[in-house]
Amino acid sequence: MSEEQVRALRRVGRAWNRVSAAPSVWRRALPVEPDMGRFPRSAEPAPAWFGRLIPLPPLPGPGHATPPTGPAEPAEPAGSAGPAREAGPADRAEAPEEAEAAANPRGAVLRRVLLGAPLASSAFVTERMRKLVALPVLSADALSSVAYGPEAMLTVLVLAGAAGLAYTFPVAAVIVFLMLAVGVSYRQTIRAYPHGGGSYIVAGDNLGPVAGLVAAAGLMTDYVLTVAVSIASGIAAITSALPGLTPWTVPLGVAVIVLLLAGNLRGIRQAGALFAAPTYAFVVAMFALIGAGLVDAAQDGFRAAPTPSVPVTEAVGLLLITRAFSSGATAMTGIEAISNAVPAFRPVEWRNARTTLTWMVGLLIAMFAGIVVLIHLTGVVPRSDETTLSQLAHLSFGQGWFYVYVQAATAAVLLLAANTAYNDFPRVLSLLARDDYAPKVFLRLGDRLAYSNSTVALSLAAALVYVAFDGRTGALIPLYAVGVFLAFTLSQSGMVVHWWRRRDPHWRKSLVFNATGAVLSGLVLLTAGVSKFTSGAWVALLAIAVFLLVTTRVHRHYATTREALRLRPHAVDLPARPGAGPLTPAVRTGSAADLRESEELPEEIRHLSVVAVATLDLAAMRTLAYAASLAQPVLVVHISTTEEEERRFRAYWSLWGDHLPLQTVLSPYRAVVAPLVHYIETLHRLNPGLTLTVILPEIVTRHRRHQFLHSRTAPRLRRSLRRLPKIVITTVPFHLPT
Known part of the structure; x- marks a missing residue:
């Protein structure tokens, strides 16, 4: 009171x-x-x-x-x-x-x-994650994105034939630099917000509540699409190895969403133990694939294989290159997850979060760059019936057991990468509910110390999007970049204001890092919004607008309710008569x-x-x-x-x-x-x-x-x-x- x-x-x-x-x-x-x-x-x-x-x-x-x-x-x-x-x-x-x-x-x-049995509130501290568990749980989205990020970039460049594919390295180099800049920027965010510094909190604290809501809108859109895109890519990896399952793409994806829902309702630690093994298996598979590919290329003197003849449907131009850049930049999705979830780490929370973020960015850059180099050396181009990773694995391992391992690990981590959204979507929604921008039902922790209502809401929204787009990764990618980089831009811009106001030791260096991340993220946001507007980005922009409308209406209603319920002595009803007491x-x-x-x-x-x-x-x-x-x-x-x-x-x-x-x-x-x-x-x-x-x-x-x-x-x-x-x-x- x-x-x-x-x-x-x-x-x-x-x-x-x-x-x-x-x-x-x-x-x-x-x-x-x-x-x-x-x-x-x-x-x-x-x-x-x-x-x-x-x-x-x-x-x-x-x-x-x-x-x-x-x-x-x-x-x-x-x-x-x-x-x-x-x-x-x-x-x-x-x-x-x-x-x-x-x-x-x-x-x-x-x-x-x-x-499982309900967990007491006092058990919450025992449900914190150590770094080796937090890395796969919170980084699965970012690390698994190398399975579709490079392919999404090539899918656009190949429209211009060999002339377009010649820009693969320059575009990939800019994306790698962007990964590094944004990763360093989020290290500064974790240092400044040791109790959790997601885009909603950072933008709201430093740029105002409207900017915070816009950032939250981008995040919520991103999390829903993370589930849909990750599952669509995972099912594509399965159907590449088992083409007979292609007609079952949509039912299989929905079944995976149901399994993720059940797993996350069981609570944080159970989800972490479940998702650690596939993520580490995927990392091993990617480095094994990259290593085998480089060994094969070394035997040929690192000569690039000729690119197969592909029909040219577009000329090389700025619009094509920017579209390829924004598509490939989807490999960065999930980088902000660790800064959102700092309280979920074991003490010292912020230090463990920064270390985990550094591991994640290093692994992401190494795998993304390695896959792009392999694509260039082997001359692989995207195909509708087989993923790029599957083609690379075929070239290195044939149809042997290690090909099966690569595909199984890729499918598993992509299907489970959606868990990043399941960790962060409920947390952001609970913050919105705390600030009266979402229904209070999303504040409640369930039996297993998980935000059960938010988890169910995310599953329903992701299933709806997945079914609406028939589980096709290519159709979902254009919706993806807008929400991701909208949140990135506002978060990093908020950090620039934060350092300018606080002027802590080394604030100039931190401000430069965050300003660089803000400018680059803003350029990607502008590029994605313009170049992909007609391809589906308008759907994400419309979802963000609807989100803003709903949250502001909810906030207005709660403000009215709070004012109506406020104690005012002259408005309080009193018992009927002086000396009134209970009868016997x-x-x-x-x-x-x-x-x-x-x-x-x-x-x-x-x-x-x-x-x-x-x-x-x-x-x-x-x-x-x-x-x-x-x-x-x-x-x-x-x-x-x-x-x-x-x-x-x-x-x-x-x-x-x-x-x-x-x-x-x-x-x-x-x-x-x-x-x-x-x-x-x-x-x-x-x-x-x-x-x-x-x-x-x-x-x-x-x-x-x-x-x-x-x-x-x-x-x-x-x-x-x-x-x-x-x-x-x-x-x-x-x-x-x-």
């Missing part, structure tokens, strides 16, 4: 003092013991052969509740918010599967089998079976109102006032996903005046709905004679399309609790003005 909101909270609490009974009166009226312990008990990671699994203890129930943890001591906030902003009803990221799991145990068991209903006796829905007279019903609140905003205050005005016992429940959040909420509750009984439930597995469902179920089973009325604040939007931006807790609770008698779910609506 801001300083202003803290002052408003105190004033609201003083107003409650005048109209509500003393807190002790409300506590004595409670017909239940509210403290039932943690949900579930926290557990520490246990070493396992593959990954780290957290065994979940059985949930406490009647007769075997876990030991109570006791209320947390309220810590007086320093008048302003800490590092994390208090989440409100519009912000709380909740997952539908939580409540569904509570209502459907079989579904929960199936998810456990497919995805008659106590009924009898067995549990006799008490099940047998009330026939009003005085026979024993009430308990359970109010679930996420934060103390205007909607929550209206809900609390409504519950207190019923003059029945009230228990307020807050689900905290971290101990820090629990302490912060209790501190704000104390500032308000602690007028109503509060119970906080700590959920170390980040679940929100399931702990609330379980807590209410336990209350019911321990007190079958009570009628529980669960009261929730509900945000009501004027437009149906905005409802997706807010949590839908009430329907999930109804689905999960409707099988139990004497539980009523009601909501107190809060209507947004727009």
Whole structure:
């Protein structure tokens, strides 16, 4: 809460003092013991052969509740918010599967089998990657791009025949220099942003929020196309060796996307272990191919083989060369991935990230240059039925087992290179959601400490693009360069402004490096946008424009919601009358079976109102006032996903005046709905004679399309609790003005 909101909270609490009974009166009226312990008990990671699994203890129930943890001591906030902003009803990221799991145990068991046991939030540090794992996980996209980058460049140059192919070396040399310049530039970015310096953060911090959004738009487009292009190239490598599978190109690609989705939903470390071997196998295959090709060429005195006769469809000109350059520059995709993912490294994070980036750039330049040299020496030209790498492998190894190894390694790394996007797309989307530019549902970490909702969204978008373009790499490449180099340009331009403002030691050298990267990236962006506009670049530009439109509308809606929910003492509802307090209903006796829905007279019903609140905003205050005005016992429940959040909420509750009984439930597995469902179920089973009325604040939007931006807790609770008698779910609506 801001300083202003803290002052408003105190004033609201003083107003409650005048109209509500003393807190002790409300506590004595409670017909239940509210403290039932943690949900579930926290557990520490246990070493396992593959990954780290957290065994979940059985949930406490009647007769075997876990030991109570006791209320947390309220810590007086320093008048302003800490590092994390208090989440409100519009912000709380909740997952539908939580409540569904509570209502459907079989579904929960199936998810456990497919995805593994949930990881506690405290296990996040154990999911960091060391350099030898981070290199294949974060560099698979960049390293695997040598399988299609040189071929994409040649596909354009060959349109001019031998005259066009004569420009292979000059164009490739410029691309290598660009790789080096951009790689050095991102080393400076990692040094300046040791906690993660993706294009969105760098551009937003130094060039303004609009530039940050444009950079994010380029990144998101790039990540979706990374998945589609990598899988299309991987399937092409398979069909080059097995032409009979060509009709199955689209189904095979979609199946790979589904496998990547399942693998990434299992979490960071599992994905890293899975993707390390193919990437290293590909590096070995490329250096073996380059080495064998150079040995064969040395026997012929390094004489270049004659280029086969190809039809000439275009004359050599500036437009042709620039198109070839922008196509070949797609071999640089993924260079920025390491700077985005600095927090995913083991300590010291920034130093390990810089080292890994240096390894990646060195390997990328060596493989790209080696493949281009081999293409020149062998006279290989692109063909529609076989990839360039497959042709080179045939020349060096024939049809032997090492040819099969090269093709298998190439296909595997291309199919798994999409994992770079699966690591970075959810992270960028979570940053957008944190800044109110994307739905808050993308903030939630899933059971395996992965951004599950973002992972699913990326898979759906990539599958749609892949199917729409029939899995053809050549059709997807023109869309690729625009998003990649838009993000590069804005990130490096932002770093130039950063060094100019900070003027740290050696800032001039760093500024020159970043300025060089910005200028070169900007030239590639301009070249790709102009030369490939009609070939498909317009689709990427349109996607970026739509992204900007949607994110700005989402941000405007959240800003309106935040203003509407802001505490204003004169606008807060209060209980009905001075001195209002809970009535003391008659106590009924009898067995549990006799008490099940047998009330026939009003005085026979024993009430308990359970109010679930996420934060103390205007909607929550209206809900609390409504519950207190019923003059029945009230228990307020807050689900905290971290101990820090629990302490912060209790501190704000104390500032308000602690007028109503509060119970906080700590959920170390980040679940929100399931702990609330379980807590209410336990209350019911321990007190079958009570009628529980669960009261929730509900945000009501004027437009149906905005409802997706807010949590839908009430329907999930109804689905999960409707099988139990004497539980009523009601909501107190809060209507947004727009």
